Amino acid sequence: MSDSATPVGLAVPTRKPAPATVEEPKDTTHTPSQRYLSTRGGDYGLSFEEVVLKGLAADGGLFIPEEIPQLPRDWQTKWQKLSFSELALEILSLYISSSEIPPADLKEIIDRSYSTFRAQETTPLVALNAQDNLYLLELFHGPTFAFKDVALQLLGNLFEYFLVRRNKGKTGRDRHHLTVVGATSGDTGSAAIYGLRGKKDVSVFILHPKGRVSPVQEAQMTTVLDANVHNLAVEGTFDDCQDTVKALFADPQINEILNLGAVNSINWARILAQTTYYFHAYFALLKSKSYEPGHKVRFVVPTGNFGDILAGYFAKRMGLPIEKLVVATNENDILDRFWKTGHYEKKAVHGKEAEGGIPADGAKAHEDGVRETLSPAMDILVSSNFERLLWFLAYEFAAEAGMDDEWNKKQAGQEVESWLKKLKSNGGFGVHADILKFANRDFESERVSDVQTLETIRKFYATPLSNGTTNSAGSKGGYVLDPHSAIGVAASLRSMKRASPSKTHHVSLATAHPAKFANAVDLALKDEEGFTFDTVLPEEFVGLEQKERRVKVVPKDAGWEGVRTIVQDEVEEELRGAS
């Protein structure tokens, strides 16, 4: 199933229908401790705390729960009136047993994490076009104005909780010190820094591609001067940053010395935390006047590293009635191409490119293969989290052979490993037609160009909100979308042509505040009557770019070993300073 030219099947003896994926609802009052395994077959049986602190498995794989818990029988009735934090507590309790984190502690961690959000509902649902049942799920009301805050406020507090517990009664070098290393195209970095700044026993190193994040994102990260925060501007792409982080995790020696921790969506806690807003949006939709029993719900997700939409997949697998999840990519469209062809290939065969490397439909293509688009947080060549979905697809495929569950899991791990080897050596791989069929059962995909992104921003600015909802982005006209959210909305409009809006509600995820991406928004709206950027500028951003900064440039040829040296030296210096 992994030959990139001709997809072939696993060598399996027989084929039976796959077992039903939705199990009978269970009593979850006493959740047993959830155990985790790696997508590449190793690291069986780890606890939640272990996977949160480790981030990435020793075999290079990503952690997934051994079982996806099913919703309790009466979840709709019991959960429909819950606040965001209460809902998060219910969902997280299905994955974290009370013996790992006592419920009162978990509640306190969650409440504290979401107390930093500006919106009372944490992630409000706004009707963008009520007539056609198109909604926007605003995920940008946290401290750094992007959806990452939902998970990273929580993850920062979880790290702190585990470290306080591990370090009880310990002093000096005996204390467990966590060295977080993360790669960012702009948003994860700032959200991680805001979630971890000043926390005891944690150092945080964030690698961003130099000059390829927005000015506000860069300022958000580099103006945080706490001693435990270290910004590294890497001469390269986001994928170079991500590869460096993975190389550090793969080095057992540095892992042993520094106790590396992850803040990227390779960390399972990120995905788990993000499932809450799918449930929250669903309940908000049920309360809307237009929703009637029997209506369907689609979530449309601007996608880069595949973390956000994967949270929706878990929500669906737990039992949330989502009809489809729609992947919306920018011109870095490896995922869209996968859903259209069954081939996951780094190199795209794009349409005719215009002169000077500017393709006919928009963004500039760099030599390294990444296109520099108006939605830079999604300028990603390889989506690291897609590996988790691949495991579930391979598992389902293996299960068709009718062997036992252990065999299926082992087979899935081997298959993922072999695909990823091919991705590394050949630049891509193809999957069996059945695997693509499974993928298409839960997902659809769309690719949105820069030109279409700008058109969408203009369209919704020019359309006053139909139901009189105040525009949470604060402009005087219609709604001001950031370019990433605009990609979701453009994809939603296409999905609405396939799924009748009278019976299907579309929830499009608004992943960032428009002020984070002023260049793109300005480009779209500068000629619109009455538009000035001041109408959407949050007071937190005023004067931000003039503040003092701290950042170290990592030259292109430094390699991951160069970054390792920087990390080791700076942690040592920090620890000396603290003692």
Ligand SMILES: Cc1ncc(COP(=O)(O)O)c(C=O)c1O
């Ligand atoms: C604003 C914004 N939208 C969308 C995405 C894509 O999300 P994911 O990487 O989880 O697919 C990102 C970055 O990850 C982002 O920062």
Ligand SMILES: N[C@@H](CCOP(=O)(O)O)C(=O)O
């Ligand atoms: N868009 C992201 C890229 C990193 O993705 P992550 O979700 O895996 O952390 C960013 O803004 O950094």
